[in-house]
Amino acid sequence: xxxxRKRFGQHFLHDLQVITRIVxxxxxxxxxxxxxxxxxxxxxxAHLVERVGKLDAVEIDRDLARELAARFGDALTIEARDxxxxxxxxxxxxxxxxxxxxxxPYNISTPLLFHLLGQRAAIADMxxxxxxxxxxxxxxxxxxxxxxxxxxxxxxxxxxxxxxMVGPGAFSPRPKVASAFVRLVPLEHAAFDIGSAPHFERxxxxxxxxxxxxxxNSLRGVLDPxxxxxxxxxxxxxxxxxxxxxxxxxxxxxxxDSPPTPL
Numbered sequence: 001x002x003x004x005r006k007r008f009g010q011h012f013l014h015d016l017q018v019i020t021r022i023v024x025x026x027x028x029x030x031x032x033x034x035x036x037x038x039x040x041x042x043x044x045x046a047h048l049v050e051r052v053g054k055l056d057a058v059e060i061d062r063d064l065a066r067e068l069a070a071r072f073g074d075a076l077t078i079e080a081r082d083x084x085x086x087x088x089x090x091x092x093x094x095x096x097x098x099x100x101x102x103x104x105p106y107n108i109s110t111p112l113l114f115h116l117l118g119q120r121a122a123i124a125d126m127x128x129x130x131x132x133x134x135x136x137x138x139x140x141x142x143x144x145x146x147x148x149x150x151x152x153x154x155x156x157x158x159x160x161x162x163x164x165m166v167g168p169g170a171f172s173p174r175p176k177v178a179s180a181f182v183r184l185v186p187l188e189h190a191a192f193d194i195g196s197a198p199h200f201e202r203x204x205x206x207x208x209x210x211x212x213x214x215x216x217n218s219l220r221g222v223l224d225p226x227x228x229x230x231x232x233x234x235x236x237x238x239x240x241x242x243x244x245x246x247x248x249x250x251x252x253x254x255x256x257d258s259p260p261t262p263l
Contacts, residue, residue: 012040013103013129015170019044022181025163026101026127028052033095037083037102037112037128042068048101049075056091058083084111088119097124106131106175110150113138117157120186127163127183135162135180147240149208153201155244156190192245195252203251207239214238219250227253 013019028034028048034055039045041064048055049072057078059065065080079086092098100123104112109130116126130138133146138160140147154160166179194200203222210218216225216235228235231249233242 011171011175013043013170014172018166018170019047023047032099034099034101035091039068042071058086084115089122092122098122099124100126103129109134120157123186125185129179129181132178132180135182142243143241149204152204152244152247156192156194158184158186160184192248194248199254200251203254204247211239223254
């Protein structure tokens with residue numbers, strides 16, 4: 001049996017009760033196209049194969065990928081590569097939208113969420129095991145200490161539901177942090193108007209890159225100061241005080257009033 005490799009951030013799920021809860025939450029059906037990210041030793045994979053017959057998987061650890069391929073045969077189509085390089089639209093092909101599942105390595109969870117966000121048209125839903133701290137940020141309300149760029153960038157595009165907590169003992173080796181299982185469902189239409197997606201990202205990134213500064217200072221050079229008064233937003237507020245839709249308003253103003261320049 002392969003040992004966990006620290007460089008891949010591997011923590012293998014082994015608790016049968018937790019696995020049973022995960023499968024029940026996903027409720028996979030025959031004919032659905034599932035993609036498992038980081039199947040590891042296949043503890044969850046076996047239950048998913050039992051429910052849907054076959055699925056795709058992405059596993060960066062080539063030794064594990066070979067073991068999984070030998071174990072599951074034709075029931076598992078596995079790509080031994082970095083999931084950040086995967087084109088999920090290609091995986092979808094001409095079939096139904098993907099249901100993406102995974103026990104995500106903590107060291108790539110945020111970049112991976114943004115990668116998937118950019119390919120949400122190919123995805124029906126996502127169910128992930130993540131570090132509790134990341135899930136806290138994803139669902140944080142405005143004004144919270146953990147409300148930030150991740151919260152706001154996800155808000156227009158996905159509905160997020162924290163399903164249940166998972167303790168360190170469910171994994172081998174035990175992580176030093178608690179985990180949470182979460183569901184993300186891409187929205188058919190954006191929750192609010194962001195205008196230009198590049199400008200939205202630019203405004204949000206600039207605002208939270210210096211979150212202790214007021215909006216007046218963190219967005220200096222990005223927005224005309226007169227925009228705040230026109231939109232009824234206090235330029236003396238800090239970024240965590242704004243609702244996601246207000247960042248959409250600022251992004252639309254940025255699109256109209258100031259051309260994008262590199263940060």
